[in-house]
Amino acid sequence: MTGLLLGEVFRSAARAVPHRTAAVLGERALTFAGLDAAADRAAWFLAAHGVRRGDRVVCLAGASLGAAALFAGAARAGAVFVPVDAGAGRARVAEVVRAAGAGLLLTDAARAEAGARLARSSAVRHVVLPDVDDAPDGRTAEQPEQPLDQTAEADPCVIVFTGSGRPRGVVLSHRVCVLRTHPGCRPERNDVLVCGFAPGQWSAWAALLRQWQARGTAVLLERPDPVAICAAVRGHGAERLVCAPGTWRGVLDTAPHHLASLRCADVEATGPPAAAPGLLEDIRTATPHARVRAFLTSPETGDVAVLDHADARRRPDSCGLPAPGTEVRVAGGELYVRGPLLCDGYADGKEAAARDGWFRTGWPAAAEADGHLCLQTDSAAYEAAERAVAPSP
Incomplete structure (x- = not known):
């Protein structure tokens, strides 16, 4: 390049x-x-x-x-x-x-x-x-x-x-865009990916660009509902699937036996709440050969935190460790983010970050001594997020 x-x-x-x-x-x-x-x-x-x-x-x-x-x-x-x-x-x-x-x-x-x-x-x-x-x-x-x-x-x-x-x-x-989707930020395999996001969402284009940077195949879905996602994974023998938390719940309720080919199962939450503590365990049960990860991300920041399934078992209150290329801090109970993955401002010309480069997410959070981030989100918020399963027709 x-x-x-x-x-x-x-x-x-x-x-x-x-x-x-x-x-x-x-x-x-x-x-x-x-x-x-x-x-x-x-x-x-x-x-x-x-x-x-x-x-x-x-x-x-x-x-x-x-x-x-x-x-x-x-x-x-x-x-x-x-x-x-x-x-x-x-x-x-x-x-x-x-x-x-x-x-x-x-x-x-x-x-x-x-x-x-x-x-x-x-x-x-x-x-x-x-x-x-x-x-x-x-x-x-x-x-x-x-x-x-x-x-x-x-x-x-x-x-x-x-x-x-x-x-x-x-x-x-x-x-x-190139840095956020570089394989160094999210180590990816160059195999077949099914994208569980609607094409109007940035998460969909980021997933596709991430896959193409890894030089792998992406399966596009006209309407990525749980039925179509399960059929695509099975029909293409896909090794990778990325979905929002609510869509993942719908996939698990639809045809979890169609997910046997998966080797990487990613949950991507665009802002709080992050993936519910029990969701990663349920995905792991349905995909015993897959690496299960949860990402906390947003259009302004890119990936903020990543949580592996093994850490989720040990730290069910955590949304993960800071993602590669991202610097975080908690001040006044709010999560701040800084680094080369931050957006370049807003369409109306407003700046996103302060003069010192820190972006205020507005997310209530706590930073633990071992580096894990914990969002201050109650169980009702997790349940509400998981009710949003499929995109609108």
């Missing part, structure tokens, strides 16, 4: 393992060489529609190979990719699109009519995502690839909206 650039992740993988499968969706599959070529076509597609360096493009689409190509192509073109969860509800989606300050809205064909209406009401242009095999505006394979020299590591490449109230747009640079 020539730098910490998102587009270079795909270029590097295509050079190293061109014929290895990068993504699978239903009966279709895309190799790393194919994904890299599709990213080039997506970059030219955006350029043909007037997108320039720093422009924000909103993607309102389900899981698709075209969306994966757009994710890589937007980075390669110097644009800022803004994923939107289509299951969040019409009013919420419209609010996010307006807050993004984007000039272009891209949808898949299934959402073309809704996208056109939303574009008119939000005063943005609307375009339907092309198929990954389509060349935009007559460009042929003989034309030169989209140049990368217009993009810098500090440039924003993703804005992820979060929060239950007013949408909060978290800005992530190329450097932060």
